[in-house]
Ligand SMILES: Nc1ncnc2c1ncn2[C@@H]1O[C@H](COP(=O)(O)OP(=O)(O)O)[C@@H](O)[C@H]1O
């Protein structure tokens with residue numbers, strides 16, 4: 001730290017957690033990427049089915065009813081079919097819903113990712129801009145009571161995404177798995193009455209893609225269930241052998257795995273057209289070849305654009321529309337500042353052509369006197385982990401160290417002060 | 424050897440710890456680098472420009488980052504590396520004076536910095552939000568539209584969000600209180616601030632004009648909320664206006680040209696011929712030439728003076744522009760105006776208020792008119808005299824008596840127009856050569 005005044009940093013061993021619908025990002029502050037990205041689903045199976053796996057610590061004796069269950073966390077364990085293993089998401093509407101499962105995830109994070117004891121590390125959590133008071137207090141309580149963290153802080157993920165681009169005032173467009181939101185941030189505070197969100201995110205694209213692929217009669221058997229496959233010609237019926245399982249994998253697991261399969265398709269194939277979808281224009285663009293886990297492969301042309309168009313063509317929920325609406329709900333004096341720094345973040349914004357289309361749609365709706373500037377990190381890591389990176393920067397800034405809600409403060413005034421400490 | 428000792432964790436006597444000073448050697452008296460001490464001579468025959476490119480080493484641009492290596496930076500300093508013990512960093516506890524709770528955190532630090540205060544604490548700045556007691560509130564701060572409870576809430580938020588009123592309005596407790604606009608909040612806050620400041624005997628009291636702000640924002644909102652069609656229409660109207668203005672300018676230019684031509688023609692005819700030429704013509708057309716000539720003179724009187732161009736509607740302009748003499752006023756005339764203004768003790772460029780502008784222009788116009796009349800009169804007198812001489816030459820011995828009214832220009836006002844004309848326009852004048 002001695003030499004550190006120059007860049008204003010002071011690293012105090014803090015941890016940063018960024019929970020989302022797609023995944024939880026965990027890591028040390030002042031590092032440039034999270035140590036791990038853990039899928040936001042937990043596999044639960046009856047205890048009899050135990051083999052060898054990463055499991056939550058058996059030391060939470062306070063939840064006895066759950067000791068009969070085994071919890072499976074992180075990609076490797078989730079992607080293996082298991083007898084009676086059901087997958088659950090602990091998130092709902094951008095907020096933590098199932099606290100028991102979320103605890104399992106936290107246990108796992110400390111145990112396997114951080115590999116250090118929780119009482120050594122202050123913790124910074126991101127939250128959705130519309131998080132509820134009662135949930136914030138619950139998380140505060142959980143971190144202080146169960147994990148005995150020395151200090152805790154909660155920041156809206158949109159604010160962190162803005163910080164990650166070096167801005168305290170921005171209009172943050174966050175397109176994640178379950179929704180896309182437009183969040184105005186002024187001097188590091190979210191203007192909560194002007195937040196606009198739509199349920200069109202990555203999952204929506206995956207759903208539409210899956211419908212289309214199923215209609216085309218394409219077999220979506222996930223890679224985890226395929227033992228071997230042969231090379232076939234373009235559009236030929238795939239020849240593959242399924243793994244022999246002694247049991248039927250649960251429906252939730254199958255759904256999840258098919259979703260992962262389609263997600264890969266979505267990420268490699270889909271593209272947003274530059275302007276409103278026009279079949280004639282789009283058909284001139286070279287098609288993309290894609291091979292499914294079964295070995296089936298073919299070219300995809302106009303479908304790529306037709307599917308992705310769903311994010312933009314909706315009159316009330318399109319990304320450009322919600323961005324303009326959100327800015328329009330803010331005080332007129334700050335609108336120019338918002339338009340001049342539109343920050344794009346979230347994994348779903350990586351769909352090809354997303355940022356170009358958004359800036360085009362938005363420029364139509366921007367007052368002619370305002371300057372529109374869109375800030376979108378080029379790297380896919382920075383885009384997917386925008387909020388986490390912002391948290392990583394914030395938690396290691398010297399002047400931030402006075403902001404933490406400390407264990408002492410928690411013990412003196414309880415969880416209810418989180419609303420005041422972290423507005 | 425030192426390495427081995429380090430590994431064995433043996434003490435190394437006699438090797439001091441490294442500090443920044445020992446590395447940079449700044450404890451020794453520094454060699455002064457003053458620009459200009461290193462004068463290299465330009466070799467004969469080398470162009471000055473080339474030399475300047477080669478030898479300006481000590482004119483380096485300043486570094487982008489502030490550096491604390493004492494002016495010369497690492498570039499000039501000879502860093503002394505040696506077998507010395509590096510200073511330690513330790514993971515150690517610290518408290519932050521900017522915190523109210525004395526919480527301890529840990530960070531890496533040099534033990535030598537131990538005594539220093541947490542360096543970031545000094546950035547902990549807070550806005551001073553005024554406070555009031557119950558009594559003060561009752562006596563001075565009550566309002567019809569604000570309860571004390573709501574006022575307290577406002578002041579609390581003002582403190583919490585450091586007077587960011589947009590955020591305050593956003594986080595306002597709308598369940599307890601009704602929704603308030605940013606201007607409402609500011610108005611109340613600054614009112615209270617002002618009253619309390621006055622109570623404290625402060626001289627400078629700031630006031631906040633909420634209505635003005637509301638109107639300003641209303642305008643701004645309207646500006647932003649224009650539909651593309653409206654913007655297009657405005658663009659269209661602006662371009663149309665430009666066209667009209669261009670046309671108008673063109674017309675003005677043409678009238679000015681025309682005026683110039685006319686006045687040039689006037690100057691050319693400003694010799695006796697002017698009268699000669701016209702009189703016979705009129706005489707032919709009218710049996711009573713006297714009338715005609717009157718009208719001629721009257722006409723001249725009407726059109727003379729200065730014709731100031733019409734500045735209305737041609738965009739924004741300074742009013743003083745209207746007092747500028749038009750281009751067709753010659754140098755002689757403007758000199759004369761200047762002179763008589765000075766004689767009258769008037770400014771040449773008075774402040775251009777509406778009234779002054781109008782009267783000043785009228786005055787100068789009258790001046791010019793007067794000059795013109797005077798010169799016309801002189802011409803007439805001259806004509807009269809020459810006529811008399813001609814008459815006397817043609818009819819020796821006879822003299823033409825010119826009535827006194829006609830010769831005395833001082834008595835202008837007594838002139839009987841009818842009579843003048845009789846003389847001037849008397850038939851048979853042999854002047855029309
Ligand atoms: N390279 C990519 N191309 C297209 N979509 C992607 C890409 N990377 C991630 N995504 C999508 O982004 C979504 C996850 O975004 P993220 O911001 O992590 O969501 P959340 O914050 O809700 O966890 C997923 O739906 C995923 O399919």
Ligand SMILES: [Mg+2]
Nearest residue numbers: 020157176346
């Ligand atoms: Mg997110």
